[in-house]
Amino acid sequence: MDMSFVLLCGFAFLSYFSAVFAGFGGVIIVLTLGAHLYPIKWMLPVLLPLTLIANLYIFIRHHRYIDTRVLLKHILPFMGTGLAIGFALFNLLHGELLRTLFGILVTLLSIRELISLVAGGHQNGAVLPGWISTVYIFVAGVIHGIYASGGPLVVYAVNKMQLQKSVFRSTLSAVWLTMNILLTASYAVAGKINLESLKYSAYLLPSLILGVLLGDFFHQRIPERSFKIAAFVLLMLSGILII
Numbered sequence: 730m731d732m733s734f735v736l737l738c739g740f741a742f743l744s745y746f747s748a749v750f751a752g753f754g755g756v757i758i759v760l761t762l763g764a765h766l767y768p769i770k771w772m773l774p775v776l777l778p779l780t781l782i783a784n785l786y787i788f789i790r791h792h793r794y795i796d797t798r799v800l801l802k803h804i805l806p807f808m809g810t811g812l813a814i815g816f817a818l819f820n821l822l823h824g825e826l827l828r829t830l831f832g833i834l835v836t837l838l839s840i841r842e843l844i845s846l847v848a849g850g851h852q853n854g855a856v857l858p859g860w861i862s863t864v865y866i867f868v869a870g871v872i873h874g875i876y877a878s879g880g881p882l883v884v885y886a887v888n889k890m891q892l893q894k895s896v897f898r899s900t901l902s903a904v905w906l907t908m909n910i911l912l913t914a915s916y917a918v919a920g921k922i923n924l925e926s927l928k929y930s931a932y933l934l935p936s937l938i939l940g941v942l943l944g945d946f947f948h949q950r951i952p953e954r955s956f957k958i959a960a961f962v963l964l965m966l967s968g969i970l971i972i
Contacts, residue, residue, distance in 0.1 A: 733766045733767070734932070736762075736763075736766060737759070737763050737766060737767065737772075737933070738932075738933060738935075738936045739936070740758065740759040740762040740763050741759045741776070741779070741933045741936040741937065741940070742936040742937075742939055742940045743758055743759070743762075743940070744756055744757075744758040744759035744940065745779070745780075745783050745936065745937050745940030745941055745944065746939075746940035746941075746943055746944040746947075747940075747944070747956070747960055748780075748783050748784075748787070748940075748944065749783065749786065749787060749940065749941050749944030749945050749948070750943075750944035750945075750947055750948050750951070750956065751944075751956055751957055751960070752787070752897075752898040752901060752902065753880060753884055753901075753957065755780060755783070755880060755905065756776055756777075756780045757835065757876070757880060757881075757964065758960065758963075758964065759772070759776060760772060760773070760776070760876060761835050761964055761967040761968060762963075762967055764832075764967075765967075765970065769876070773876075773916070773921075774916050774921040774922045774923075774926040775926050775929045775930050775933065776930075776933070777909060777912060777913045777916060777922065778913060778922065778927065778930045779930055779933055779934065779937045780905075780909055781906070781909045781910065781913050782937060783937060783940075783941055784902060784905045784906040784909055785906060786941055787898075787899075787902040787905075787906075788899075788902045788903060788906045790945075791895070791898060791899040791902060792899060792902075792903070793899070794895040794896050794898070794899035794900075795896070795899045795900050795902075795903050796892060796896050796899075796900045799887070799890060799892070799900055800900055800903050800904065803862070803863075803866070803890075804866055804883070804887070804900075804904055805904070805907060807863050807866045807867045807870065808866050808867065808869055808870035808873070808883065808904065808908060809870060809907075809908075809911070810867060810870060811866070811867040811868060811869065811870020811871040811872075811873070811874065812870040812871070812873055812874040812908055812911060812912065813870075813874065814870070814871050814874060815870060815871040815872060815873060815874020815875045816874040816875075816912070816915055817874070818871070818874065818875055819874060819875045829972060832968045832969070832970075832972035833968070833972060834872065834876070834968070835964055835965070835967065835968030836965055836968035836969055836972065837968075838881040838882070838964075839881075839961045839962075839964040839965035839968060840965060841881070841885075842881055842884075842885075842957075842961045843958065843961045843962065843965065845885070846954060846957055846958050846961070847958070862886045862889060862890070865882050865883070865885060865886035866882070866883060866886050868882055869881075869882035869883040869886070870908070873908050873912070874912070880905075883901065883904060884901065887900065887901060887904075
């Protein structure tokens with residue numbers, strides 16, 4: 730195992746720690762940092778099965794708080810449509826174009842989320858008009874189909890619905906689980922997830938387990954807002970370097 734893969738294991742740990750600790754971040758962290766070492770198209774089939782496990786863990790532990798009305802009426806129909814479009818676009822984008830677009834995307838989303846956090850965090854702000862919320866969620870689906878990381882847009886839109894913290898986190902966990910089941914199935918049918926990719930997924934499994942366990946342990950012990958600010962600063966700098 731070379732040093733690049735050791736670093737990827739560390740990035741995966743940070744990614745899944747964030748997903749369980751904050752309910753946000755997830756695969757976008759390991760993709761952004763790992764893009765300096767490996768092609769995005771190689772990483773996604775390796776990471777998706779692991780992300781699915783992390784989503785399932787959060788879903789099982791917090792499913793009782795899911796707002797099914799918001800999930801089934803306002804999120805899944807529009808994000809699912811965007812997901813299909815994004816998956817088609819993923820197959821049309823190649824090489825440096827994909828890498829540059831991803832860097833721009835991560836940088837812009839990180840800056841926006843940092844501004845939101847510094848201005849007062851996820852609890853502030855007026856409710857978005859319904860059609861604007863729908864556009865955000867649809868675009869999030871497109872992004873998720875391309876990069877498996879449409880999280881920031883969905884977090885922004887669902888946050889504006891002003892759900893309680895436990896409901897917000899659990900409802901999003903159901904979104905990630907549903908989207909990543911569809912995405913993983915699509916990758917498997919297309920042959921992108923195979924025995925070779927699953928071998929590397931298995932190598933990263935200890936990073937997932939450690940990240941999930943420590944993320945759960947520290948969830949009540951570290952200020953969530955401080956962690957999110959640090960994570961988005963890291964993402965912003967990584968996105969600039971990718972560009």
